[in-house]
Amino acid sequence: MPKSLFDKIWEAHVVKTVGDLSVFYIDRHLIHEVTSPQAFDEIEARGLPLFRQQQIVATADHNVPTLNQHLPIQEPLSRSQVDKLTENCAKYGVELYGLGHERQGIVHVIGPELGLTQPGMTIVCGDSHTSTHGAFGAIAFGIGTSQVAQVMASQCLLIDRPKRMRISVDGDLRPGVGAKDLILYVISQLGTGGGTGYFVEYAGSAVRSLSMEGRMTVCNMSIEMGARGGMIAPDQTTFDYLQGRPYAPQGERWEQAVAYWQTLYSEDGAEFEAEHHFDAANITPMITYGTNPGMGIPLGGTIPLNVVPSEAAGFSKSLEYMGLAPGESLLGKPIDYVFIGSCTNSRIEDLRTVAAYVQGKHKAPHVEAIIVPGSKQVEKQAKEEGLDKILAAAGFELREPGCSACLAMNEDKIPAGAYCVSTSNRNFEGRQGPGARTLLASPLVAAIAAVEGKISAVPAYAELELAGG
Numbered sequence: 001m002p003k004s005l006f007d008k009i010w011e012a013h014v015v016k017t018v019g020d021l022s023v024f025y026i027d028r029h030l031i032h033e034v035t036s037p038q039a040f041d042e043i044e045a046r047g048l049p050l051f052r053q054q055q056i057v058a059t060a061d062h063n064v065p066t067l068n069q070h071l072p073i074q075e076p077l078s079r080s081q082v083d084k085l086t087e088n089c090a091k092y093g094v095e096l097y098g099l100g101h102e103r104q105g106i107v108h109v110i111g112p113e114l115g116l117t118q119p120g121m122t123i124v125c126g127d128s129h130t131s132t133h134g135a136f137g138a139i140a141f142g143i144g145t146s147q148v149a150q151v152m153a154s155q156c157l158l159i160d161r162p163k164r165m166r167i168s169v170d171g172d173l174r175p176g177v178g179a180k181d182l183i184l185y186v187i188s189q190l191g192t193g194g195g196t197g198y199f200v201e202y203a204g205s206a207v208r209s210l211s212m213e214g215r216m217t218v219c220n221m222s223i224e225m226g227a228r229g230g231m232i233a234p235d236q237t238t239f240d241y242l243q244g245r246p247y248a249p250q251g252e253r254w255e256q257a258v259a260y261w262q263t264l265y266s267e268d269g270a271e272f273e274a275e276h277h278f279d280a281a282n283i284t285p286m287i288t289y290g291t292n293p294g295m296g297i298p299l300g301g302t303i304p305l306n307v308v309p310s311e312a313a314g315f316s317k318s319l320e321y322m323g324l325a326p327g328e329s330l331l332g333k334p335i336d337y338v339f340i341g342s343c344t345n346s347r348i349e350d351l352r353t354v355a356a357y358v359q360g361k362h363k364a365p366h367v368e369a370i371i372v373p374g375s376k377q378v379e380k381q382a383k384e385e386g387l388d389k390i391l392a393a394a395g396f397e398l399r400e401p402g403c404s405a406c407l408a409m410n411e412d413k414i415p416a417g418a419y420c421v422s423t424s425n426r427n428f429e430g431r432q433g434p435g436a437r438t439l440l441a442s443p444l445v446a447a448i449a450a451v452e453g454k455i456s457a458v459p460a461y462a463e464l465e466l467a468g469g
């Protein structure tokens, strides 16, 4: 029977089945300061050793400040979380890319960057956006804290097998439309529960044409439609990205690895419990207007006038929180903040996109524009390429790496009532600070909004529309 990409990796990692559940082997376990302390406590309380601590890699990202990282963390809770991680890693011999390390960064940015994330692997982390790593053709998913302890103790998880879904996007993405628009579009079509119970494979020519950064953006947001994870079959783009990275196989082992990775694709006739097809030509620059990532519309569109009765109450509450009305267009809406960052869009390509647009321009005076690179390496590369100067000249503040205002667990908060165009992945109430109003969009849409001081059309796309393209 023809196998899917998911089937191949799944079957290679099932140690044994117990009724409907499988003992599933984990190749890489990534940890951070938020969800690891309780797991370490449990290991400690039970007097267990870490089964394979060399397969665990840690970073400090959620609680780190993005200014003056060389100084002790001021905020007591954040400091204790990060200190605890450092202590636990030292005690248990876990490799840590902590604050001050030249390769520190958001866990989902540094995994791929270090070459820890590889095709065919199983990767978990106590973090929902672990789905990001699926961009390399891995089965990667977020787990709860008790499961973090389970993997620490056994390098395995007891889980049920998810159903398979394939989402194909074919055709060429239009100018000004990127990976973020693609995934916001898909989620707006399928809804935040559209992927529940499934593991998604993204396929089709539009997906194939994306860079690794773009593929990570897409897989990152799989969780926002309820999916367990997302994945993309590895190809030459994947191999080129990985070659020479610190943890990537070298020499003869590289050749062997590539030969194996080339077998990782869904065969013709492979079975999927659900399939969806989209045409890339229908995807426009996107923006969200509500308080879940499924509430997205084309940038030039209008907020729906009404929704199905079962969702009416939530819809009204959401619009009230956002200070927006049904039928309203977002174009021309003044904004207060622009946040470029998060594991969705804080990689070098994202910073390049922003810099290319803002070069020779300046942000609007009333807008605060913050760029938080995903990792020290992204920050370094941005400086090497001179992007820091372009961004500074345009009035953008380039900070130090971390999760930052994506979820405001550090000092970086958007004030109550303020509108923030954000390249992150969640627009929940209070996500960026109590009362903050988040509008999710691509780095390009965010950069344009910063310069214009209001939500504005993407020029390349608008011209195309005017030309009848």
Ligand SMILES: CC(C)[C@H](C(=O)O)[C@@H](O)C(=O)O
Pocket (backbone or CB within 6 Å): 034, 035, 062, 126, 127, 128, 129, 142, 407
């Ligand atoms: C703090 C962590 C557990 C959480 C997650 O699981 O996703 C965070 O990263 C987020 O994005 O909300």
Ligand code: SF4
Pocket (backbone or CB within 6 Å): 061, 062, 106, 108, 127, 129, 342, 343, 344, 402, 403, 406, 407, 424, 425
């Ligand atoms: S950047 Fe945001 S979404 Fe990503 S791991 Fe950090 S808090 Fe979660």
